[in-house]
Each structure stands twice: as C-alpha cells, then as structure tokens.
Amino acid sequence: MEKALLEIEEKARLARAASRPLSYASSAQKDAALKNIARCLLDNEPAILEANLKDQNEAKASGMLPAMLDRLIIDQSRLEGIAKDTFAIAALPDPVGEIFDMNTMPNGLIIGKKRVPLGVIAAIYESRPNVTVDIASLCLKAGNAVILRGGKETIHSNTILAKLIRQAVEQAGLPKEAVQFIENTDRNLVNHLLKLSDQIDLVIPRGGAGLISYVKQNSFIPVVAGGIGVVHVYVDADAKVTDAVNIAYNSKVQRPTVCNAMDTLLVHKDIAPVFLPAVAAEWSKAGVEIRADEAALKILENTFGCKLIPATPDDWGKEFLALIAAVKVVDSLDEALSHIARYGSGHTESIVTQNYTSSQRFLNEVDAAAVMVNASTRFTDGSQFGLGAELGISTQKMHARGPMGLKEITSYKWIVYGSGQIRG
Amino acid sequence: MEKALLEIEEKARLARAASRPLSYASSAQKDAALKNIARCLLDNEPAILEANLKDQNEAKASGMLPAMLDRLIIDQSRLEGIAKDTFAIAALPDPVGEIFDMNTMPNGLIIGKKRVPLGVIAAIYESRPNVTVDIASLCLKAGNAVILRGGKETIHSNTILAKLIRQAVEQAGLPKEAVQFIENTDRNLVNHLLKLSDQIDLVIPRGGAGLISYVKQNSFIPVVAGGIGVVHVYVDADAKVTDAVNIAYNSKVQRPTVCNAMDTLLVHKDIAPVFLPAVAAEWSKAGVEIRADEAALKILENTFGCKLIPATPDDWGKEFLALIAAVKVVDSLDEALSHIARYGSGHTESIVTQNYTSSQRFLNEVDAAAVMVNASTRFTDGSQFGLGAELGISTQKMHARGPMGLKEITSYKWIVYGSGQIRG
CATH class of the missing domain: 3.40.605.10 (Aldehyde Dehydrogenase; Chain A, domain 1)
Known part of the structure; x- marks a missing residue:
C-alpha cells in the first residue's frame, strides 16, 4: 500500500x-x-x-x-x-x-x-x-x-x-x-x-x-x-397544449436514463383537465408510469391504458432515470416556483407558457444551471448549447x-x- | 453544544x-x-x-x-x-x-x-x-x-x-x-x-x-x-536600472506586511554588479534586511550600511511580511522561470526588462494570478486593477x-x- x-x-x-x-x-x-x-x-x-x-x-x-x-x-x-x-x-x-x-x-x-x-x-x-x-x-x-x-x-x-x-x-x-x-x-x-x-x-x-x-x-x-438532475417541467395555465404535450413527452421519453430527462411534471390547475389526459395518452404508448398527486389522480383515473399510481412524498425531488414521471397539480406559478426551489437539484427547469410575464418570472426566479421557456429539458447538453464537446454538466455554481x-x-x-x- | x-x-x-x-x-x-x-x-x-x-x-x-x-x-x-x-x-x-x-x-x-x-x-x-x-x-x-x-x-x-x-x-x-x-x-x-x-x-x-x-x-x-503571496521580482539582464531599483524598492518597502509585497529578488548575473549595490543602498535607508545567495553576498559585501546575511534554503519560497528580502543571482531567464515555478505561490510575479522577447516569455510562461512587466508587485489589488472593491485575492485557479x-x-x-x- x-x-x-x-x-x-x-x-x-x-x-x-x-x-x-x-x-x-x-x-x-x-x-x-x-x-x-x-x-x-x-x-x-x-x-x-x-x-x-x-x-x-x-x-x-x-x-x-x-x-x-x-x-x-x-x-x-x-x-x-x-x-x-x-x-x-x-x-x-x-x-x-x-x-x-x-x-x-x-x-x-x-x-x-x-x-x-x-x-x-x-x-x-x-x-x-x-x-x-x-x-x-x-x-x-x-x-x-x-x-x-x-x-x-x-x-x-x-x-x-x-x-x-x-x-x-x-x-x-x-x-x-x-x-x-x-x-x-x-x-x-x-x-x-x-x-x-x-x-x-x-x-x-x-x-x-x-x-x-x-x-x-x-x-x-x-x-x-454534477450529473444529478431532478428536472421539472411546469405547464402554465396559458400553455399551448400541443407544445406542452410535445415537451413533456420529449423531456421524459426521448432518453429517460440521462440527467436532463424530466422527473416531475407540474401542471397549473386550470389547464390540467385538458392537458393531463392528452399527455397521459401519449406517455401510455411509451409505457411511462405516472406517480400522481391526488388532483392529478382524479383527472387521470379514467384515462385508458395509463399506468397510474398515487405519488408518495418520496417521489418529489427524485431522479428516476427511468420511464417514470411524478405529476403534481399546482394552484399557481408561485406554487410551481416554490416546489422547484424546494425539490430541484439545480440542473434544468422548463416552463411551457404563452404568457409573457410568467415566462419572465420563471427565467428570473428559478435558480438552476439551465432555465428554459417552451423547450425540452433534453437540450441541456454541451453540443446542443454550442460548446462543441462536454466534460459533464455542473450543478454547482462555482x-x-x-x-x-x-x-x-x-x-x-x-x-x-x-x-x-x-x-x- | x-x-x-x-x-x-x-x-x-x-x-x-x-x-x-x-x-x-x-x-x-x-x-x-x-x-x-x-x-x-x-x-x-x-x-x-x-x-x-x-x-x-x-x-x-x-x-x-x-x-x-x-x-x-x-x-x-x-x-x-x-x-x-x-x-x-x-x-x-x-x-x-x-x-x-x-x-x-x-x-x-x-x-x-x-x-x-x-x-x-x-x-x-x-x-x-x-x-x-x-x-x-x-x-x-x-x-x-x-x-x-x-x-x-x-x-x-x-x-x-x-x-x-x-x-x-x-x-x-x-x-x-x-x-x-x-x-x-x-x-x-x-x-x-x-x-x-x-x-x-x-x-x-x-x-x-x-x-x-x-x-x-x-x-x-x-x-x-488566497492571501499567501510568495512574490518575486526578476531583474533581467536588459533591465533599465532606475526602473529596477524603483520597482524592487517599492515592491518591498511601500507596505511590507501585505501579500503582494516582494519576498525574493532574482537578478541576472550580467546586471547584478551594477544593480545590486544600487538597490541595496536604497533598501538600507529603509532598514531592509538582505538574505543573499553566495553570488549576491560577494557583490554586496562592501556596500555601506547594508543589513546583509547569507540566505538559507528556507529563505526561498518564504513569505516574509516584513522588511526582509531574499536575493539570488541567476544565470538566465530560464533559471528565473524555474525558480519561480518551484517557489512561487501563484500570487504576483514581475519582470523588469527592456527586452521584448524576455517580457513575452515571462508573461507567457509564469503561472500566477498576476504576471507583470516593469511594474511594482504592489499593484495586485482590486481597486488598482479597476474592480472598485475587493473581497480578497485568490491564489487558486478555479x-x-x-x-x-x-x-x-x-x-x-x-x-x-x-x-x-x-x-x-
């Protein structure tokens, strides 16, 4: 020795x-x-x-x-x-x-x-x-x-x-x-x-x-x-539903085993009844398991083919690295921001919205390595960001x-x- | 507790x-x-x-x-x-x-x-x-x-x-x-x-x-x-002697208790017989103690009023924070660069020279937070560098x-x- x-x-x-x-x-x-x-x-x-x-x-x-x-x-x-x-x-x-x-x-x-x-x-x-x-x-x-x-x-x-x-x-x-x-x-x-x-x-x-x-x-x-990504997509009340479905699907399914894949989907209550069944239908084709909070459970319980189970407190802030998504309905952008501040790992966070003020507040107030508007979280990557090559993704600030x-x-x-x- | x-x-x-x-x-x-x-x-x-x-x-x-x-x-x-x-x-x-x-x-x-x-x-x-x-x-x-x-x-x-x-x-x-x-x-x-x-x-x-x-x-x-500064001034063969005396004096005497004060003076052998007595005369007025290598001792032994003692190996790479300077005569720029690479703490290093190539090599090859040509090491400071205020001086690279x-x-x-x- x-x-x-x-x-x-x-x-x-x-x-x-x-x-x-x-x-x-x-x-x-x-x-x-x-x-x-x-x-x-x-x-x-x-x-x-x-x-x-x-x-x-x-x-x-x-x-x-x-x-x-x-x-x-x-x-x-x-x-x-x-x-x-x-x-x-x-x-x-x-x-x-x-x-x-x-x-x-x-x-x-x-x-x-x-x-x-x-x-x-x-x-x-x-x-x-x-x-x-x-x-x-x-x-x-x-x-x-x-x-x-x-x-x-x-x-x-x-x-x-x-x-x-x-x-x-x-x-x-x-x-x-x-x-x-x-x-x-x-x-x-x-x-x-x-x-x-x-x-x-x-x-x-x-x-x-x-x-x-x-x-x-x-x-x-x-x-x-770096490397630990507890990644959220927040679908705002004013989201374009097709964008929201595409982004939630791509962020979760395109490569679920990597750090920039989405873990938790936050959905504003006003858009949840329309959006959640739409994304669940797409996810079910890819075999995504949904761990839903009570409000999301209620909306999704009759969606055909959906792998739906109730979320436990452990599911918030968890990096799944698998075809599993935690889903939570929130009352407001503020609740989404607080959830992300509490459970995010500072990797990538994305908002889907057509509302200018919501987009600016999200960019401004979320503290993460990459903060996005209307884009898949899968883009956080050296070559996608124009660096040519990457040694890794840092989730620290220094x-x-x-x-x-x-x-x-x-x-x-x-x-x-x-x-x-x-x-x- | x-x-x-x-x-x-x-x-x-x-x-x-x-x-x-x-x-x-x-x-x-x-x-x-x-x-x-x-x-x-x-x-x-x-x-x-x-x-x-x-x-x-x-x-x-x-x-x-x-x-x-x-x-x-x-x-x-x-x-x-x-x-x-x-x-x-x-x-x-x-x-x-x-x-x-x-x-x-x-x-x-x-x-x-x-x-x-x-x-x-x-x-x-x-x-x-x-x-x-x-x-x-x-x-x-x-x-x-x-x-x-x-x-x-x-x-x-x-x-x-x-x-x-x-x-x-x-x-x-x-x-x-x-x-x-x-x-x-x-x-x-x-x-x-x-x-x-x-x-x-x-x-x-x-x-x-x-x-x-x-x-x-x-x-x-x-x-x-940061804060630890083992700081060198290298007086090149082609230095302007008045510049060299001013810079060596200011770097050592202007505020000896701080991290950007000079600790070791390296002098090219060709200029040492002219330069060393001149700087020693100035230093002696301020009470600077000189810890000299053999070659410097020989040149300075008859200089009037000089506080001269032989350097020990411990004096190289030492931060004195006092009116003490280690002095060494070197054969070449390369020897100065090697000495600095070995003993410097990566804080501030300065060359005094009128030779273009020597200045460029020094800037290029010395690895320190601040590398200077023809300037007092005392300038390494947030306000002097135009930052307005400073929290400290980092000697790390991250x-x-x-x-x-x-x-x-x-x-x-x-x-x-x-x-x-x-x-x-």
Whole structure:
C-alpha cells in the first residue's frame, strides 16, 4: 500500500511538471497530438478490442446486468466513434491564449486577463471506457495535464487506451507525462489522490451520486461535480397544449436514463383537465408510469391504458432515470416556483407558457444551471448549447455551471504591461 | 453544544431562504440597503465605539502586541472610513442581471447566459472588524446572503456591527435574514458550518495560513482562498536600472506586511554588479534586511550600511511580511522561470526588462494570478486593477483568480428561449 501511495504522488508530480510546457504549447502541437491519438486508436483496434473482451468476460462472470454490460463494450463501430470524437475535439477552437478585459489605467498600466489552462485535472469516473479518451482529449486540447482513474469494470480497456494515448502524445512532441493513468483501482488511493492539492488543480468526478459525494467530502482540491438532475417541467395555465404535450413527452421519453430527462411534471390547475389526459395518452404508448398527486389522480383515473399510481412524498425531488414521471397539480406559478426551489437539484427547469410575464418570472426566479421557456429539458447538453464537446454538466455554481466545454477547464491570469510604475 | 449546532443550521437555512428573493432584488433596493447600512453605522457611533473599547480592553488584558491591537481598533475616523467604503460599494455597477454569450441556434432556440448571485456565502475571518461591514456590503450588492463568522478578538464590535447591518437591511425592505452572524466563536461550530453544502455555496476564509488550510481541509463546500503571496521580482539582464531599483524598492518597502509585497529578488548575473549595490543602498535607508545567495553576498559585501546575511534554503519560497528580502543571482531567464515555478505561490510575479522577447516569455510562461512587466508587485489589488472593491485575492485557479470583486462572487445560469422545440 505504501508503495502504491508513493506511486500516486509520483504520478501527480510528473503531471504537474508536464503541465508547465503544455500550458504554452501551440494550438498546432496540441491538435497534432489529438489527431495522433485518434489514428493510434484506429491502428490498434485488435489489441483494444481484445482488452475490452477481457473486461466483458469478467463483467459477465461477475453477473453484471446486460444494460450495464452494454455500457462497457467497445466494438469496431464504437471505436470509430471515439476516434471521430477525438478528431472533432482537435477541430474545435483553442480556448487558451484569449486576451480579454484589457484596459489602460490612469497611471498608464495596461491591465487585463489572459486565458490559461487550469494545470492538472484529475478525473475519477466509472464504467464507459470512451470517457478515458474523451477526458484526456478535452484536457490536452485546453492545455491541461490529466490524471485518469477509471473504474475496475473497464480496467483492461482503460489500461491499453491510456498507454496508446501516452504514446501518441509523445510521438507528437508533447510530454507523455501529461497523461497519467492509475491502474490500481483501490479506493484508498483515490482518497490519497484527493489530498494532493499542491499538484492537482481540479477534480472531476463522473459517475453515480455515491462517487460524487465521496469525492466532495474527501477532497482538499476544488471539485466540479454534477450529473444529478431532478428536472421539472411546469405547464402554465396559458400553455399551448400541443407544445406542452410535445415537451413533456420529449423531456421524459426521448432518453429517460440521462440527467436532463424530466422527473416531475407540474401542471397549473386550470389547464390540467385538458392537458393531463392528452399527455397521459401519449406517455401510455411509451409505457411511462405516472406517480400522481391526488388532483392529478382524479383527472387521470379514467384515462385508458395509463399506468397510474398515487405519488408518495418520496417521489418529489427524485431522479428516476427511468420511464417514470411524478405529476403534481399546482394552484399557481408561485406554487410551481416554490416546489422547484424546494425539490430541484439545480440542473434544468422548463416552463411551457404563452404568457409573457410568467415566462419572465420563471427565467428570473428559478435558480438552476439551465432555465428554459417552451423547450425540452433534453437540450441541456454541451453540443446542443454550442460548446462543441462536454466534460459533464455542473450543478454547482462555482467556476462553471451547466454544460462544461473547453473554456470551462481553463482559468485566466492577470497580465500587466508597465513602464516602470510604482505604487504611491 | 448540540443546541449551538442546531442554531448554526437554522442560520444557514434562514440565509438560504433569504437568498431567493435577494437574488432578484432590484439594484435600487440593494443600493438603498447599502446606503442605509452606512448611515446606520454613523448614527450609532457611540455604541460601536463602546463595544470596540471592550474588545480593546480584553485584547490588552490578554497581552496582545500593539501592532495586532491596532488592527482591531475602531475610532471615529475609521468608522467614517467604513461608512464611506459602504457608500462607494453602493455606487458600483450591479453585476447581477448581465446577459451574455446569447446566440440563436440552428433549431431556433435562443441560448445564452445570465449573471446571477452565487446564493449564500460564508465568510470566516480574523481580527479587523471592518471586514464584517465590507464583506456584508459586497455580498449584498451582488445579491448574495452572507453568514459572518469573525474572530473572538473583535466579538463585541462584530456583534453590534452585524446587528446594525441587519436592522438597516430590513429598514430598506430586504430580508434581514440575508445577513447572519455567528456569535459563538467555538471552532467546532466552524467545522460544522463547513459541512452545510446544501445551504451554503461558497466559503471565503480570510486570515492566516492556519485558518485557510483548516477551512480547505474541512469544507464540503467550495472554498476560494488566497492571501499567501510568495512574490518575486526578476531583474533581467536588459533591465533599465532606475526602473529596477524603483520597482524592487517599492515592491518591498511601500507596505511590507501585505501579500503582494516582494519576498525574493532574482537578478541576472550580467546586471547584478551594477544593480545590486544600487538597490541595496536604497533598501538600507529603509532598514531592509538582505538574505543573499553566495553570488549576491560577494557583490554586496562592501556596500555601506547594508543589513546583509547569507540566505538559507528556507529563505526561498518564504513569505516574509516584513522588511526582509531574499536575493539570488541567476544565470538566465530560464533559471528565473524555474525558480519561480518551484517557489512561487501563484500570487504576483514581475519582470523588469527592456527586452521584448524576455517580457513575452515571462508573461507567457509564469503561472500566477498576476504576471507583470516593469511594474511594482504592489499593484495586485482590486481597486488598482479597476474592480472598485475587493473581497480578497485568490491564489487558486478555479472560479476566480487574483483580486476578487463583485463579479467574482456571482455565477451565471443558462437561459433558453424556445418556441416548442423538442430534441430529435
């Protein structure tokens, strides 16, 4: 164990040292490294698939459910997808080096900010092996060194992917030590890693609620976490019913297992008798289970084919990640706003309305990473928001909120051009 | 103790609840509250001075040194200064509500960002009672609720100041619960406060290194910390000697007890024989002690009046906060850059040079909150950088770096204007 701890420290030190030249590497150099990674992955398909097969076999032997198993599979087409994503990241604009807020002060000092990499980012993640390539590529593109610590379910895949990434980076003339991979999946090592605040600037946990809260509670290093989405759609009295049905359906059904899928539908009492049966009819075709409050139950009890059960207090504020929706009838916009303030997780909230004042109040008063009017909650996503790629979705307010793209893994430094000024 | 813990939780809950209406209070309302605070402080001068006298007497009785004692004194002129600062904060532009990065996407969604308050900020600070008013005013101006926990040396002053602030806020029609004050200075309560991540969005520790690392290591809440400045001035071979002397003198002597004062002077070997005696002569008039490396010792040994002692390894990377400077002769810009990378604390670094390439390399390669060319390090400061006011200087890279003004205690939310869009 002692040896493993020292190894972690050494990796963090190597990453820190490599982050310095990487921080001012040219865009061309970084892009060459990324393209090299993509090509290197394609060139080594047989070895990657073989390693992945080992993960699959071990997962099957351990009795992993098919849905989970599917997440860790790499086949030819998925590998091509990973390489394509890496080429796409290479093609994005480099966030580093932007100069902004530059002003000349009365004393002649020219003062402003220059965008710089954060330095060293540690990513702690679970299952999907594509995350290894994704995060490494995004970090390198933004000039950051990265320490990767994936889950043990994909250890064989991650090990070879990390080895190939390091090779590709080195071939492109950048320090391979900018990418560190922790093979030992002992949790005590994660705990040790989280204490190395002199070497690591940011920790990004990607995975379930357990992982995220473990990281938050044990880290001496700043953490940007997210992923938990308790998402509401509020259908206002003045909603267009067709919009409301489309948005409630799409928000719930289009991809129910992700964080921006709707969990609770709030409906104004004046529109509930018309709207609720309409959305329930659509949902029933997709097999959505409705957990309804008393008023919604009453309206829906005779709707044909509806999977209807009474809501319990636990259903409010719950992230279902499944074809289940909690439904509540509210008396007013104010009640909807209070419900969201109490139960929302600060991810995405959407109002459906044709009323101008309601839309403005909702945008103004709801405190969440993304607040929408007349749009599906499924749009909260780096590529949909125009960021090109995303590392995750932050539900905290510090540093970055909502989808995190390249700019969100940078910082800035103040730069000052003087001509001999001293302070009086 | 149990009761005190529950009280802390209740205060955090009240602050969270008050933060909601405060987040969309108008600029006029917030400014009215700030002006009311300033007036209220002036109106209650006798009571404030009386409370402060108690603090002074207890401090004297406990044997506090005069320099420390001076920091906690409030007299009439200092109180007027505090009120004036509060009026000045009221006069700054409101950072909240700015809409930026707004774009229309190909699907017609209009997506952008709106600046919003962080929510609830906890400030944990030591000595100076003006910090109570400063931080409360800055937080309120940016729409944040605040939980104040000052040191026990100024408990009487802080208690009355917080009471008056709450009164003034309420009189202006904003919730007084937006300002919470923790009277019990038991450190266990701070530890408990640092765990309340559901109610508090940011912790700002202001004080010595011990306080800052305690907060960082015990907080479940994001922390923005700073204050430790190991600051270098590098005098390049091509420096203008008069500039170099002025900048090295000003950086060290103008206010030696603060974080942006210079600690280590690095001098290129080619200019050292001319420059070092010149700066040592100036420094000796101010009583600066020089801790010199071997090469610098040799050059300075015959300089008249110079307080010269050999540097020990501990002197590199040390924040002196006193009239002491470490001095090292380097062979090259590269050696200076390596020294700074190894020993700097990421606060402020300055190069003195007339060489264009050296200046660009220094700006590019040094990783610090503020990187300067031909300017005194003493300029790293919110008001000098044009922020109007400052909560502190961050030496971390997440969220805010360098001087933190009003904008640095805000976040943003993504806002989305749709017209019925769903995701395909």
